[in-house]
Amino acid sequence: MSVSTCEKVRFDNLTGHTIGKYRVGNFLAQGGGGCVYRLERLEGGNVGGGEVVKAFDLPALSLHRVSAEGQYIQSLVGVRGVVRCRSFGEYQGIGYQILEKMPGANLLHIARAFFRAKRGFTHAEALSIFLETCCIMSGIEQQRDSLYPDGKYHGDIKLSNLHLFDDGLTLFDFYVAANRYFFQPELTVGTNATMAPETFFNPYAHSVRSDIYSAGAMLYILLTGKMPFPRERSLPDFLEYRQWAPFPMEGFPPFLFDLYSRVVSIKPEQRWPYFATVVDETERIMRLNGLTLVPMHEVFSTFLLMQISADTTSCLDESD
Numbered sequence: 391m392s393v394s395t396c397e398k399v400r401f402d403n404l405t406g407h408t409i410g411k412y413r414v415g416n417f418l419a420q421g422g423g424g425c426v427y428r429l430e431r432l433e434g435g436n437v438g439g440g441e442v443v444k445a446f447d448l449p450a451l452s453l454h455r456v457s458a459e460g461q462y463i464q465s466l467v468g469v470r471g472v473v474r475c476r477s478f479g480e481y482q483g484i485g486y487q488i489l490e491k492m493p494g495a496n497l498l499h500i501a502r503a504f505f506r507a508k509r510g511f512t513h514a515e516a517l518s519i520f521l522e523t524c525c526i527m528s529g530i531e532q533q534r535d536s537l538y539p540d541g542k543y544h545g546d547i548k549l550s551n552l553h554l555f556d557d558g559l560t561l562f563d564f565y566v567a568a569n570r571y572f573f574q575p576e577l578t579v580g581t582n583a584t585m586a587p588e589t590f591f592n593p594y595a596h597s598v599r600s601d602i603y604s605a606g607a608m609l610y611i612l613l614t615g616k617m618p619f620p621r622e623r624s625l626p627d628f629l630e631y632r633q634w635a636p637f638p639m640e641g642f643p644p645f646l647f648d649l650y651s652r653v654v655s656i657k658p659e660q661r662w663p664y665f666a667t668v669v670d671e672t673e674r675i676m677r678l679n680g681l682t683l684v685p686m687h688e689v690f691s692t693f694l695l696m697q698i699s700a701d702t703t704s705c706l707d708e709s710d
């Protein structure tokens with residue numbers, strides 16, 4: 391398909407365009423700030439799982455911000471479980487990042503399927519997903535990089551910013567973290583539902599401990615199938631919940647409640663200081679309580695089996 395160069399290129403209608411050595415293929419997903427498309431290499435065929443392009447409307451989002459996130463992700467190259475960014479830049483008024491295509495499916499999508507099937511996650515599964523996320527964060531924390539000396543974090547840890555596949559989880563969407571290092575004056579915060587209270591009141595107060603809180607909020611969702619708060623949190627909610635921490639988690643064994651209350655403590659200093667500590671503590675608690683680690687490929691195959699049985703019950707009707 392040839393594309394007229396006279397038409398204004400739109401970030402939400404990019405199929406058929408050529409960006410460098412890639413041809414933009416089908417639309418894949420819509421995020422809050424950009425659209426994700428498949429890519430085909432014009433020469434040399436696709437390498438590995440291939441690549442996608444995430445396209446952003448400029449100047450709604452500045453090129454500086456798109457590049458900052460690309461640069462931030464590239465600085466994490468070598469950390470296991472972090473999406474890879476091949477390049478970033480501007481194409482005819484559109485900001486773009488070329489990312490390695492993550493295999494598997496979005497963890498939010500997977501979690502919805504588990505709860506829709508009235509199965510949910512076992513304690514061991516929920517803790518294993520939480521642990522895997524904390525291991526990725528611990529890898530980021532431990533990476534030595536003089537560019538960002540004052541600690542590293544993600545800024546918006548939640549189910550929809552993780553992909554699950556056979557070989558584990560992949561973390562992406564480092565928008566807030568990039569902002570932190572490149573955009574001090576216009577820092578945008580994360581997601582109200584999973585955000586640490588100190589971040590709501592002051593985005594600059596965000597630290598590794600705030601990411602630990604968000605990972606805890608994610609653990610709550612995995613264990614209960616409910617959002618940690620009854621509705622979208624607003625300023626009054628934050629003021630109210632600041633008084634009573636943690637949010638209720640009835641019916642859970644005390645060891646689970648203890649771990650959970652610690653990671654979602656309202657006061658950041660009462661949470662553990664590093665993801666490495668959360669990893670050690672979670673492993674210890676699982677061991678002491680006879681919970682065996684569930685490998686991510688098992689969670690993923692349960693999801694696939696659920697998809698297959700949902701398809702068969704809903705779509706096939708071969709009665710004759």
Ligand SMILES: Nc1ncnc2c1ncn2[C@@H]1O[C@H](COP(=O)(O)OP(=O)(O)O)[C@@H](O)[C@H]1O
Binds near residue numbers: 493563
């Ligand atoms: N590299 C990738 N490979 C495959 N799918 C991706 C990739 N990056 C993003 N996606 C999909 O696109 C959706 C939006 O991406 P995300 O980066 O979270 O955007 P936003 O910043 O708008 O939240 C995600 O839910 C994810 O499933």
Ligand SMILES: [Mg+2]
Binds near residue numbers: 421422550551
């Ligand atoms: Mg996202």
